[in-house]
Amino acid sequence: MLGAVFLGLPLVALFHFTIKGGLEGGITFRHWAELLSGEVDAGGPLWDGISSSLVLAAVTVALMLALLLPTMILVRLRLPRWEKALEFVCLLPLTIPAVAMVVGLAPVYSVVARIFGSGSWTLAFAYVILCLPYAYRALQSNLSAIDVPTLSEAARTLGASWPTVLLRVLLPNLRRGVLAASFISVAVVLGEFTVASLLSRTNLQTAIVLVQKQDPYVAYIVVLLSLALALGLLLVIGRVGAATARSNR
């Protein structure tokens, strides 16, 4: 209950602000109407921000899964002694403030820019590191719930190659962990401001800050909308997860 108030109050205040009549007072949906009908031209930077954040989310999730999943499975199967070390490395980013990380990242990104250009999608390399602790935890809990060595060995004796073991046996049983890790990564990417801002790249959050300077009403409406978007995404992924879990029963 207290949690709901704690969480809900700022949102209600935010919503109240967007429907305030300004100097003339009263309640009005004028700002919403202006934005939705396209009268206010917040379009440019905002669309740039949204599209680059969505691309970033997709690239980050893909990179994170491609990097983390095979590594974790390999460590579990062949190098169980390294499990603690892997956990330590994966949780390390939690302890480093984003600002401090940028200091280290800036020179790295001058190299990255030379190789991959300065497109904002390149932020995904940094975001994978930011997502690592959360994604690791999500995958880890799913991995420990299944007997990876025995399932792999059973599949191997039945004639499966290693790629087949990974794709046909392990991945279907790790679906919940993969979904959870993906979602939390998307959430981290959509909410990230510090790194993008300090490395002078555009994403949703930097765009919102930019728009806020022109029209605070529009900025807060967009904040509300992006929160709704994230909530919607959470519900969708939750449903998909529940549906696949049901079909597995």
Place this chain on the structure above:
Amino acid sequence: MTLSAPAPATTDDAAAPWVRMSGIVKRYGDVRALDGFSLDLARGELVALLGPSGCGKTTALRALAGLESVSEGTIIVHDVDVSTVPTNRRDMGMVFQSYSLFPHLTAVENVEFGLQMRKVAASERRRRASLMLALVGLEGREDRYAHQLSGGQQQRVALARALVTEPQVLLLDEPLSALDAKVRVELREQIRRIQTELGITTLFVTHDQEEALAMADRVAVMSEGRVEQIGSPEELYSRPATAFVADFVGLSNRLPGVLANGIVSVLGTALPVTSDAVRDGDVTAYVRPEHVRLLPGGVPATVAGTSFLGSMRRTVVTLEDDAKVTVQHDAADEVTLGARVGIALAGNPVAVEAR
């Protein structure tokens, strides 16, 4: 039954072993899990690998499956050296100790998996998988997931999954140890029946001697990475080659005795010893409880405990020098705790060992 079973072994086949593991060494750092392990399996026979935990029996089975690489030695299956062939191309069927069904697949899909890997057509796959599930007595449970099946049922699906591809060798890694006693006995009889019916060469790992003696054509007793003795259950029980086997297979009393000229005197009784491997002098004789009987006027002893085992009774008595002896006798001979009795040896020691 339309599944093709290999033809019964002819005398020629029997001469050349179906599986030959020779001089296998497996090192983990300084530890030798297998230390010159050798074993032959004739076509269609069930051999049990029996031994205490840590003796290397599971490692031997996993080496045959290709799940462990071997440091030295060769593994030949049906005239082909498979020592370096990866697991997925060895054509083995394996049932594991822990439940190993793929949780995201139904029972029938689990059984189909191996056929899918061999690119068998879908309709043929389903037919053979259903047939195999029927063979293990799981008709009508094809669409259940692992968590909807009991432990015994899961292991039967795993057995069907291992058998459906008609592998060269069936490997059973303590498949019954996670099950409760009643299911265990049922399932071991079923495994033996199916194994005989299909005539599939089988290696069975267990630490349970009762299981090994009840199921196997031959039992290989392992100790410290090598086979101590291999033989029929009867041979192992009545003529153990070493003291270790005598102690591990069946119950034995270890009694002090003196050996001279092929005669050992134990508890005042002189008994012939068949083995000439032990030199004359002080020895430990291994005597089965059924070879000791209660005899008024025998060696005096005190009853320290007794347990009723249905058709018979096993009683532990303490001799005057505090040595304990287990006597197996008729359930009708009632004994009371603390009673003074006499015992006598009624059969030869199965093994003697220098003290």
